[in-house]
Amino acid sequence: MLLGRDHSMQLMVTYLLLHAVSSVLFSMAIRLVITAQYRHPRIWLLVYLIAFNFFMPVIGLLCALAAILVGVLWPKLDEYVEFDTASAPRFTTVGKREGSGFRGNRMRAQLGNLNTPLDERMNALAAIQNAPTRSSSEALRRLLADPADDVRLLAYGILDRKEKKITQRIVDTRQKLDAAAEGQQRAVLHKQIAELYQELIYQNLVQGDLAIYSCDQMRDHAQQALLLNPAESGLWFMLVRLELMCSNVPGAQLALRHAQQNGFARERLLPYLAELSFLQKDYDRVRALFVEISFNPSVSAAPQLHRYWMKHAQAPSTAGEGRPQ
Amino acid sequence: MSSAAGNSSPDIHRTATDCDVMLLLEGTFPYVSGGVSSWVNQIIRGLPEIRFGLCFVGSRRQDHGQPNYVLPDNVVHLETHYLHERHQAPRVKGSRGNAKAFAQMDVLHQKLRTAAAGADQTELMDLLKTLTPMLADGKALDESAFLYSKAAWDYLTAQYSTFCTDPSFVDYFWTVRIMHTPIWTLAKAARNMIPARCYHSVSTGYAGFLGTILKMQTGRPLLLSEHGIYAKERKIDLFQSEWIQDNRNVFEKDASQIPYFRDLWIRFFEAVGRMCYQASDQIVALYETNRQRQIYDGAPQERTQNVPNGIDLPRLSKLRALRPADPPPVLCLIARVVPIKDVKTFIRAMRSVVTLLSQAEAWIAGPEDEDLAYASECRSIVDGLGLTDKVKFLGFQNINELMPKIGLVVLSSISEALPLVLLEGFAAGVPAVATDVGSCRQLLYGLSEEDQALGQAGTVVGIAEPQALAVAAVALLSDPDKWRAAQAAGIARVERYYTQEMMFASYRRLYQDALHSEQSAATGKLTCPIGHH
Numbered sequence: 001m002l003l004g005r006d007h008s009m010q011l012m013v014t015y016l017l018l019h020a021v022s023s024v025l026f027s028m029a030i031r032l033v034i035t036a037q038y039r040h041p042r043i044w045l046l047v048y049l050i051a052f053n054f055f056m057p058v059i060g061l062l063c064a065l066a067a068i069l070v071g072v073l074w075p076k077l078d079e080y081v082e083f084d085t086a087s088a089p090r091f092t093t094v095g096k097r098e099g100s101g102f103r104g105n106r107m108r109a110q111l112g113n114l115n116t117p118l119d120e121r122m123n124a125l126a127a128i129q130n131a132p133t134r135s136s137s138e139a140l141r142r143l144l145a146d147p148a149d150d151v152r153l154l155a156y157g158i159l160d161r162k163e164k165k166i167t168q169r170i171v172d173t174r175q176k177l178d179a180a181a182e183g184q185q186r187a188v189l190h191k192q193i194a195e196l197y198q199e200l201i202y203q204n205l206v207q208g209d210l211a212i213y214s215c216d217q218m219r220d221h222a223q224q225a226l227l228l229n230p231a232e233s234g235l236w237f238m239l240v241r242l243e244l245m246c247s248n249v250p251g252a253q254l255a256l257r258h259a260q261q262n263g264f265a266r267e268r269l270l271p272y273l274a275e276l277s278f279l280q281k282d283y284d285r286v287r288a289l290f291v292e293i294s295f296n297p298s299v300s301a302a303p304q305l306h307r308y309w310m311k312h313a314q315a316p317s318t319a320g321e322g323r324p325q
Numbered sequence: 326m327s328s329a330a331g332n333s334s335p336d337i338h339r340t341a342t343d344c345d346v347m348l349l350l351e352g353t354f355p356y357v358s359g360g361v362s363s364w365v366n367q368i369i370r371g372l373p374e375i376r377f378g379l380c381f382v383g384s385r386r387q388d389h390g391q392p393n394y395v396l397p398d399n400v401v402h403l404e405t406h407y408l409h410e411r412h413q414a415p416r417v418k419g420s421r422g423n424a425k426a427f428a429q430m431d432v433l434h435q436k437l438r439t440a441a442a443g444a445d446q447t448e449l450m451d452l453l454k455t456l457t458p459m460l461a462d463g464k465a466l467d468e469s470a471f472l473y474s475k476a477a478w479d480y481l482t483a484q485y486s487t488f489c490t491d492p493s494f495v496d497y498f499w500t501v502r503i504m505h506t507p508i509w510t511l512a513k514a515a516r517n518m519i520p521a522r523c524y525h526s527v528s529t530g531y532a533g534f535l536g537t538i539l540k541m542q543t544g545r546p547l548l549l550s551e552h553g554i555y556a557k558e559r560k561i562d563l564f565q566s567e568w569i570q571d572n573r574n575v576f577e578k579d580a581s582q583i584p585y586f587r588d589l590w591i592r593f594f595e596a597v598g599r600m601c602y603q604a605s606d607q608i609v610a611l612y613e614t615n616r617q618r619q620i621y622d623g624a625p626q627e628r629t630q631n632v633p634n635g636i637d638l639p640r641l642s643k644l645r646a647l648r649p650a651d652p653p654p655v656l657c658l659i660a661r662v663v664p665i666k667d668v669k670t671f672i673r674a675m676r677s678v679v680t681l682l683s684q685a686e687a688w689i690a691g692p693e694d695e696d697l698a699y700a701s702e703c704r705s706i707v708d709g710l711g712l713t714d715k716v717k718f719l720g721f722q723n724i725n726e727l728m729p730k731i732g733l734v735v736l737s738s739i740s741e742a743l744p745l746v747l748l749e750g751f752a753a754g755v756p757a758v759a760t761d762v763g764s765c766r767q768l769l770y771g772l773s774e775e776d777q778a779l780g781q782a783g784t785v786v787g788i789a790e791p792q793a794l795a796v797a798a799v800a801l802l803s804d805p806d807k808w809r810a811a812q813a814a815g816i817a818r819v820e821r822y823y824t825q826e827m828m829f830a831s832y833r834r835l836y837q838d839a840l841h842s843e844q845s846a847a848t849g850k851l852t853c854p855i856g857h858h
Binding site: 122123125126127129141144145149150152153154156157158160161164167168171208209210213216217 | 557560561564565582583587614664667669673676698699701702706709710739740762763787788789790791792
């Protein structure tokens with residue numbers, strides 16, 4: 001076509017089009033005879049072969065065939081791997097270590113010391129919010145009068161959140177109680193409410209008039225539960241602790257008697273019996289009970305107390321002298 | 326994400342091509358009621374000669390329903406922007422990202438991390454000025470580059486390895502994303518905002534950062550007024566928040582160190598606040614303690630000043646004539662029934678007040694719908710303490726009707742700034758007992774020597790001290806001479822220092838200065854420097 005006399009552009013374009021089509025067909029045919037390991041990446045291989053055939057007619061075809069021969073006779077040594085290479089993992093527990101280890105003891109000092117930078121005091125305060133409330137609530141309450149606004153607000157927020165968590169459960173349980181039918185279910189709900197009030201008191205989250213109110217509520221709900229289920233010795237034990245805390249001697253005496261009658265373990269009641277005897281000023285009985293309490297110095301919460309009473313148990317003295325300070 | 330509000334209410338729809346002062350409002354006027362919103366409303370109405378634009382920044386559209394205020398006539402424009410709207414997943418297109426731009430951003434972060442408050446931060450602000458235009462769509466640091474580019478990923482992983490003390494990379498990754506994404510929403514809002522002659526943010530935080538971007542972009546004056554201290558309030562919220570993860574195990578944990586992500590959030594808001602302080606031409610606090618706090622947090626001292634709240638004296642002083650001859654034995658807490666007001670302490674105090682002064686009554690005047698559980702707790706305490714006939718929950722009350730009937734304003738709050746209710750009480754002739762928070766001491770006992778010489782307008786007690794509060798209240802109510810002396814001191818103080826006219830005059834001067842400096846800086850017609858659409 002190109003060797004003829006007609007040199008028109010249309011002829012040229014027609015030739016190039018036909019040549020392109022033949023290049024594509026040749027390339028596709030060559031691709032079929034290429035060994036599997038050289039077939040990837042497909043698109044780029046095809047583009048390469050088309051370009052070879054299009055720009056170097058005949059020679060390109062020969063070169064491609066020669067390349068295939070080379071590929072078959074002297075194959076690529078490294079075989080195709082299905083997995084990519086990744087750098088070896090490093091053993092890192094945490095990117096960066098923080099602080100200098102155990103500094104818990106410093107926190108109390110930081111909180112109380114007004115010369116400590118505010119940020120450090122705030123950090124210390126944030127840290128003690130995870131500490132048991134019973135031990136931290138007093139410190140938090142003291143901080144309510146702190147000169148730094150941030151400290152006051154955070155201390156209040158922590159106390160309020162802890163109190164709110166329990167009071168919200170009380171509100172929810174009360175609603176369930178209102179909707180509950182008579183019988184065992186009500187007894188369970190009364191018990192739950194009494195336990196929640198006990199938690200508020202135990203965690204030192206209520207003070208003054210509100211503490212008295214909480215004690216009244218706890219007593220009331222425990223008694224309601226006992227009316228429905230009088231043999232529940234655990235509830236009688238709860239009342240023992242409450243009445244002793246309120247220094248209500250007759251109430252504690254009654255609750256202790258019921259707890260014993262309903263099978264509550266005497267060993268667990270002994271410290272409370274001792275406390276009751278102490279409130280009744282019956283110090284000889286306190287000593288006798290301390291003798292009865294099996295004493296293990298490694299687990300005793302008050303070894304000094306135990307030692308004191310045991311020492312005086314050997315040599316009986318008058319009631320006034322036996323009183324611990 | 327952003328739109329001009331108003332299709333729901335005819336009162337709220339305002340659009341204009343420019344305005345004098347653009348107020349930048351985060352979670353406040355006109356959609357949320359409260360102290361700051363009332364103040365914004367008061368300022369706009371008090372300066373009718375100024376054409377205000379409002380830019381409301383909120384969390385999500387569904388969190389803010391109908392507006393709570395009718396817009397004054399001099400509000401010419403309102404637009405709303407929501408930072409945490411959920412969107413459908415976009416078509417993600419990965420890119421390499423501009424490593425050079427990320428390196429510049431790294432320098433900014435280094436400066437934020439190391440620069441102490443109070444130090445010269447010119448370099449920091451120059452850098453911010455360079456980076457701000459790069460936040461636009463299609464530029465080197467656009468949102469897509471932050472979210473999907475390889476450079477962002479490399480930067481993020483490097484930062485995690487270098488600084489993060491929490492073992493979870495996944496939590497780190499999402500924390501950083503969620504924390505920074507609002508920046509692009511704000512940058513877009515700034516680009517599309519109508520031209521204003523000056524900008525006025527009523528807090529730092531996101532609104533303050535929008536002000537910072539606008540200042541960087543337009544060079545126009547930025548005024549900052551803070552009622553509370555935003556960074557401090559955020560910090561206290563974050564210290565207590567339970568949604569922030571702490572993945573450290575027992576061996577990795579140092580009990581005295583706060584969890585990394587909590588710290589990261591706190592530092593974010595501190596940094597944003599510091600940039601806003603640096604960008605602001607004038608920084609206003611309500612009272613001296615807050616001004617000192619602003620300086621501590623990075624505000625240049627020479628740009629700070631106090632402008633206290635003011636009240637409508639002529640209206641309130643008329644109420645004095647309606648008062649009975651002797652003070653009624655009524656203690657009134659005028660506040661929303663929410664934990665921060667510590668209503669429980671007020672109720673507990675009433676137990677002792679009633680014992681000491683049997684005819685005393687307590688009124689709690691304020692809406693209860695914000696925290697229903699707390700309100701119900703308060704009511705059950707009233708029942709439990711046997712005060713049902715002594716403590717009355719009145720709901721929202723009109724001050725004009727309430728003031729003549731009460732003997733004492735009581736504020737048992739855990740936190741306050743400059744409580745208007747004390748000033749309103751003084752103007753109406755009612756002294757107060759308040760906890761030692763915010764500016765209460767300044768309001769009751771006076772600030773300067775001259776102010777202190779006016780006398781004590783009541784008593785300041787410690788927070789969460791019901792017994793002290795009760796004793797102070799009874800001492801005032803049972804001694805008419807002492808009560809009258811406190812009343813006279815309150816009236817004198819509010820007339821001398823806390824009138825609305827004084828506050829308007831201060832803001833009129835601040836705006837005039839800003840508008841004047843803008844005029845001298847700008848030449849020709851007022852046009853948006855980046856061609857908004």
